[in-house]
Amino acid sequence: MVTETDGEAAQKQHRMSQWKQIQQLEIRLLEHVDYLYDDNFPMDIRQGLSSWIESRDWDIAANDESMAVVLFTDLLSQLDQVRSQEQNFLQRHNMKIIQQQLQMKYMTNPALMARVISTCLKEERRILSSACMQEQGPLEKSLQNSVASERQKNMDNRVGIIRTSVQLMDQAVKYIGDMQEDFDFRYKTLQSQDAPRNPEVMKQEITRLQEMLNRLDFKRKEILSKMGVVIKEIDDLMTSQLNPELQDWKRRQQIAAIGGPLVTGLDQLQSWFTLTAQSLFQIKHQLDKLVELVVKVTYESDPIPLQKPQMEERINYLIYHLIKSSFVVEKQPCMATHPQKPLIIKTGVQFTTKVRLLVKLPEVDYQLKVKTTFDKDLPPGRVSRQFFILTNNTKAMDIEDYSNGCLSVEFRHLQLKEKKYINGTKGSEGLLSVTEELHSLSFEACFTVQGLTIDLETSSLPLVVISNVSQLPGGWASVMWYNLLTDEPRNLAFFGNPPRATWSQLSEVLSWQFSTVADRGLNKAQLNMLGEKLLGQHASCSDFQVSWSKFSKENIPGKSFSFWMWLDSILELIKKHLLPVWKEDSIMGFVSKEMERALLKDRESGTFLLRFSESHLGGITFTWVERDHNGDVKFNSVEPYTKSRLSALPLADIMRDYKVISDGVVPESPLKFLYPDIPKDEAFGLLYNSLPSKAYPYIPSTLIPISQLRSRPIATPISCQSPEPPMTPREFDMLSEQLCFDIETMSSPYSD
Template identity: 75%
Template sequence: MSQWKQIQQLEIKYLEQVDYLYDDNFPMEIRQVLSDWIESQDWDMAANHESMATVLLRNLLSELDRECSQENNFLRRHNLKNIIKQLQIKYKAYPLLMAGVISTSLKEERRIIATASIQEQGPLEKSMQNSVAFERQKNMDNRLAVIRSNVQMLDQAVKCLEDMQDDFDFRFRTIQSRDPVDRNTELMKHEVSRLQEMLNNLDLKRKENLSKMSDVIKEIDALIASQLNPELMEWKRRQQINCIGGPLLTGLDQLQNWFTLTAQSLFQMKHQLDKLGQLILKVSYASDPISLQRPQLEEQVKYLIDHLIKSSFVVEKQPWMPTHPQKPLIIKPGVQFTTKVRLLVKLPEVDYQLKVKTIFDKDLPPGRVRRQFFILTSTHKVMDVEESSNGCLSVEFRHLVTSHLHLCVFCWFQGPLSVMEELHSLSFEAQFNILGINIDLETCSFPLVVSSSLSQLSGCWASIMWYNLLTDKPRNLGFFASPPQASWGQLSEVLSWQFSTFTGRGLNREQLCMLGEKLMGQQASHNECQVSWSKFCKENIPGKPFSFWMWLDSILELIKKHLLPIWNDNCIMGFVSKETERACLKDKEPGTFLLRFSESHLGGITFTWVKQSDSGEAPKLISVEPYTKSRLSALPFANIIRDYKVIVDGEVPENPLKFLYPDIPKDESFRRHYNSQQSKGKMFTKTPHRTGPLSAETHSE
């Protein structure tokens, strides 16, 4: 079944996540119309090779042209023509960006499918889902509705106050205009008494309105502090988790709605206070409550506006290189990277010429001297209204490039940091002006790692995972001076995300258990065990010349480049210890085999099968020397399984692989992955060794 058909069969909660993937950058209509063609192309490779991306862009437009010419529905044909024009404008000069967008979307689809197929979710994913619970959103909507209603009533109250004051002012001026001779008459005394009563009522009404304003301001303040700020922080935390492969990031449009409604209420109250300021220019008196209370209320409103607008300035898309879209927050000098900033307050009064400035490493900790970089390309860009995102103000920097400034050794703690442990930041600044209020805006990306070469990419990604898993501080650039430990429960979930993000299928409990044993040894339960940063990424596995993460990441690369179809088809058992392998195969029919990743080679896969002994002894297990990327580059692994042969004692070569564990006929599992290329059988030399009733043999080429 095609990936797009699998998507269409998902529950509505997963379809909503899919919906979030598609926008003007990659319209869903293209995904629907060209679903089979899109899935047949290698977008991952195209995202790293401009010539291939250019060819795919040209072919994509040709396919769309063909669909458009065959479309009988006038409206759909019109929409397809518009999409073709938009794609030509957007991607003609930047085919790599298009390939990266499509590659990311397809991988996110696979991750969503994988998530939907796994009933049990990890603690991090559960917490991310709980943070956007319906009841909390409903409570926020209700509170905002009450505030909006109260602000509207205050509008009416201020209008009523204005009418009362106009009546008083008219009577007062009428009395003043009377002849002084008439001022001591009974009628005049009655009118003065009536005027005093009106003034008393006016004073009472002013105090009542100011009291209501104070209550509403307190309610808005409480809403911002108790719910809006926490919701924003939760979204930023979800963004961190999404950066390292976690659940799809949603909720920003909802946040924008809440921020905008709150801002509208505050600006409406500022207008009301301005109106009160105008009223006292006409009528004021001793102990006038407006003169006494208005300045404080105005300061409170201005403070809340300032805080709200500053908070609404966020990094919508963290920096990422189009060449490595699934590994954000890693940049390389001289290589283009992209990021996007957004203002969550949508107001018609806003001056849309908001110029945003980018600054690299603006505020390094005192005394910290290290590799320094500067931005080569233009650092300024103007925010504009983005119609596709609910009319928000945003700006996307698509062509930022950094360059190295100089290199210094720093020792503000004992021992220098490695390149992958050096954290940098990208700041954004703008000046916001509205209704006479000037606000300096500033936000920053999550910490970045600058990779000097592709060989450092794996270690840099380990740093990004560790940081975003274990801290929510946005500028903790000294994090790796003393990095905290991670529980295996947390870390195993993130590792599974790497597989679901990069390959489309996460790891099951048994596979994660084997990884836990490899990292921490035999334990009754690994979940609460603590793993240090050094043990995860810097120290070599005992007896091996590589670290745990280097070993695991090399397997990820092997799957992505050479094993993806059979991995996603669940043909590879993968992470299996030799002891578990022996337990699985000991009672199986001769010819039963399983595929597992090598524990002794970086990026290696091997297969082990059951061989019946001719002498009546217990069956033997035979394994092959691991296949690595250098061997798999020449021939698909499924073909190797199909055509693998051994020669025993001069007999006719035969394929010993009959049933994929537990008992599936080999061709039933692998037929769809064979290609027409025929590989030659290999002759192997056996070196047996016994381990009890079940013996094992290893063949080496």
């Protein structure tokens, strides 16, 4: 019995707006959605303008300044309209505030707004895609845990308590200063009296001064004790929470780089880093104030001179490590020509990267210069090719006016060139291929603040350097494998002995590739078919180990290409020729021939499905079911359509115009229903190309794909024998002029 498939359920979903689908998600996924929206793009706008937002192309606007200006102006106009129709006074007021904030934030940079909205919409689609999966993958689960709101609340509370404690110590230091001034005044007054003094009065005054000094000593010890407690608390915060949060963000950045959920939370990290740094510098200032008090009043066993050196050393140590770890790569190196494939650099092609300092202090010298170096301190003989940065590799950090005022620098025009070797000889040729050689881009700066000098250094994730676009698929396989299986920031020898991946890990990342290219990942049935192709009988074992060689280097049995090359060619085909059809969930895609026949055999004649070719790189075919007058079932498949054929005619138009000639019968379409039972024109109608304008002076010609089914030998490719009245020679000539016959011989079903 054939039950409702993932495809059938998805058809219903696609008739619903994206925002309505989002609102129907379960709570754990809605928490991810809530995490997307902040002051940069409030959820009120997403809710109020949902239809309008989804009908605009924000991806193009993000890279087109003129279009971004138009959309920004239009968005403000839409907000005016929504606000004028709002009956609730408070909501109307809030909308006005939001509109003013948007104008201030994006008026001078509307393309930034387009990028923000584009990012949110993409992440929404990825969340929806993950909701279609019957279960989350291990990486998705781990990332979900890493952004738990409870953890953030705990961090906010701890940082807030520390800040409050430090502020209270400010008051305590001031109080000690006032006490000391009072003591100093009384002591000097007593010393300056020249007239004979009453011994009893003198004794009382001395006793009072001693009590004041004891009180002062107690307060000095108390404030130093409180400082020690707060410093210990900051030390523990950095060790147990802040540094792990930073490492967690870096891990999420790795996962985002290979198509996973977009990385967020850097602004939150900056807030925690900055507040912690401010607390440390404030304690350092308080300690200096206490030292100033010692200059005026000190005594035997004064605790300040005794404890100050060790305490100051600890504070400086924490500041040093806090600021040093706050120097991060916000955007990993990426070529503008391939924004969805970061960490692959082609020689001679410009690429972009960005570093950021998470500590925001008003005292910082903002002319902080950052220098980039390629393959810094790389051991000799590690790689067979060496490169240098051809363009300017030094740039000053500056404050981002359009963000929360972070200190950052973006290198937008870096370019690599391979070093020339004497006598044409290179370094030692290793066993690794070009796409397995890993390289690194380092960033250095010298940071000076409040008398402290800190040498900052960070590096990108490992890079793959290619010299030809044909190496891009292999390079991307290496980037995926590395970032999937290790969180080491700079293990450049990784492919000397690459670890294995479990199928559950790998399948999740493969689904992300489809989400990235086409906003829709793979369902469980599609992943099962991929698992069978890669693992055979072990496909049902989610923890089965897949080797790097089997994934990317070894050819599929009986084929001249590897599993990854086959899958990457399908991704390219979708991206360039099948995107509209894939987004509509009209392509089943990954289904074996056996399953294909099992799905179609009980369906009405003319039911068809689309799947990717298993024998061709980057090919798609369709199969339909027929029943003869005896009720016997027959399956027909066409030769796969590849990029060369789809460049001439879009797939939707092929499905619309496809005809079959059988025994000379007038061509007719055998395709009636997209599996399971969707009328063909309902499934593809919105994707058909519009007919030529009637004002066009020529008779339009149409390219119609036609197949010929031969049930018996015939003398010519096309016969006019038909139960219908035969064409006249004139009619035949006119038809021949208008139709470009794409004849695909099908004397027997095509076997793919």
